[in-house]
Amino acid sequence: MTPYDYGLLAQEAYTSKPDIGVEDSASRAIVRQTAAGLVVAFPGTNNIPCWVADLDGMTTFVSGAGELHKGFWDAWQAIAPAVKAAVAGRPVTFVGHSLGAAIAQMAALDFVIAGTPPRAVYGFEPPRICTTAAARAALSHVPVYLYHNGKDLVPEVPIGFQHGAYPEDIGTPCWPIPNISDHMMARVLKALPGYANAQH
Template identity: 55%
Template sequence: MQARDFALIAQEAYVAKPDIGKADSASRAIVRHTDAGLVVAFPGSDNDACWATDFDVLTINVPDAGEIHRGFWAAWMAIADDVVKAIGNQPVTLVGHSLGGALAICCAVALTLAGKPPVAVYGFEAPRVSPGLGVRTLLAKVPVYIYKCGSDPVPDVPLGWHQSALVTHIGPPATIIPRVADHMIERVIDAFGSGVPA
């Protein structure tokens, strides 16, 4: 599977009934069996609970990972047991768009700390999850792909924090003026369809 295929699963996470968690919460995921193996996908912000999670920007210390965005970590922890149970001992790829990308990173942190790192993580337009480098260091041996489309501002916030991996730019050229429309998952999918390397 290519990055675009994982972006399509991230898009599906917005409309499919959650396999884990509640549809009206920030804590939810879908589980899909694909040709590439098990995929757990987390949707982005589309309800009030998600927005409250996004703006809970205080940090919590996660041992051996450092300071992590409190809202993202709390949203992950609310479904952590169910996600880990769904994964079992299977290799898993974690996928998410926007807030979902942040939850995919939080899941990767937890799995890696438990000695069961994911096969890969795909964060489409994911915000930053940590002000320090602990998460990036912990996940250094995990293939983590963070994509930013055009001039989407979300992968650049919170300001002063660090992304969990290098960011790959896709889609239209970035400008100094943010374009919120570039944040849409449809734009990401279109960018991969334009022959941009994955």
């Protein structure tokens, strides 16, 4: 599967009824069996509880991962038992856009700490998730693919935080200044590796 294929699953997480969690919450996911194996995809911000999680910019200490964004960690913790039950020890790839990309990294960290690292993480337009290098060190044992389209503002926040891995720059900015138009999943999909081949 290409990054574009995983991007489609991140997009589907917005439109499909969640297999895990409550639809009107920040904590929900879809579970899909793909040609590349099991995928759990988390949607991004599209309701008030999501905004509450986004704006909860305090940190919480997690042993093995350091200081993490509390809102993102709490959103993951609310569905962690259900996701772990759905995965049931199988290799899994975590996927998400925006808030979903942050939760995908929280899930990966939790699995790494438990000694069962995921197969990979694909995060599209992720906000920053941690304040120390500990999370990045923990995720260094996992293939983590983060994508930053154009001049999307979201991967530049919160100020004072870091990404769990270094994002790859993709796409052409729609504006020469930081913006949120480049954040839209439709624009991200067109910039992802694999998009051109999928159109034939």
